[in-house]
Amino acid sequence: MSGVTEKVRDAAAMPAFVHDLRAFAADPAAGEATRETGDAWFAARRVLPYDGPVAVSVMTLEGSGEVTLGFDEFVFVIAGTLTIAADTTREIAADTGAMLPQGLAFGWTAAAGTQAAVVRYLGAGGGADHVVPIDLAATLNPSNPPAADVLTSDVPSCRSHTDYVTPNGEFMCGVWDSTPYARRAIDYRHAELMHLLAGSVTFEDDHGNAATFRRGDLFVMLPGARCSWLSTEDCAKLWVIYRAAA
Structure with a gap:
């Protein structure tokens, strides 16, 4: 995640070893407001304070945009609906997610009030050239x-x-x-x-x-x-x- 503003405050009352991302998303004052600019996919994020190999954030989206990713990003929809148009068009409903690999160019459309959590891997990604949804019906x-x-x-x-x-x-x-x-x-x-x-x-x-x-x-x-x-x-x-x- 590129530069951030000063920390506002942490999300509410959880033990320090774990972060409740639904509570974090629900509190507009929690976390750090990103300085990333341009498309709302990047600019509408609040970042969980952590300096390491991944960046965890939440974003509130509506409307549409077009982006190309510089890193692998896993997106989990907390509320609303997110549609990703890349190799094909995929709808990510609430309570599920998908991996968006490094280098992927896509258009997105979000219903009003859509909230999502994002885990960005800051290392070398690119393990696919397409959207990879989580398969909740997969054989384990x-x-x-x-x-x-x-x-x-x-x-x-x-x-x-x-x-x-x-x-x-x-x-x-x-x-x-x-x-x-x-x-x-x-x-x-x-x-x-x-x-x-x-x-x-x-x-x-x-x-x-x-x-x-x-x-x-x-x-x-x-x-x-x-x-x-x-x-x-x-x-x-x-x-x-x-x-x-x-």
Whole structure:
């Protein structure tokens, strides 16, 4: 994200390790107003204060515009409807999202009051040449559970599907589900946006600060967070992850 004005204030009352993006979007005074100019796709953003390999922002759009992306951007529609016209025309409805890869030129149209969250990857993207929507109906395949040394419960059964990944393997998105499990607090060395599709999960840090998210919630963890995970029912999520290449 290019230069920003001074910080106004953070989004309301959440533990420091997690950011509730619906609350952030709903508070017009939250975050940093971007100095990006030109098309509203860039100029209508408020940025979550963070200096790292991804930039997380929200934007309120209506009308239309045309842009070319200099970075990979994952867009998640919080409210309203967003239509992207590139290789084909795709409508992104509320509560879902799509990856828009670096170099993509497209036109956009938004219904009045459309709000969206954006995760921009500041590294080398371009893992596709077209819009890549999240496939919520994808077949999920078995995936690795959390490491045994961090679990405080039985080993869960996990499944996932990846819709998009950059050539360097650092930035990706998809869908995941799991049976219930608990793990101790760990340090997050990656950034992850999560939208819960089913179930609930409680995160707690070493100081007893806790946050519980349920189906429909949208939130992000950034590198430097430290917290545990507790899910007492099956859960599923849409995910967007930055993880540094080994």
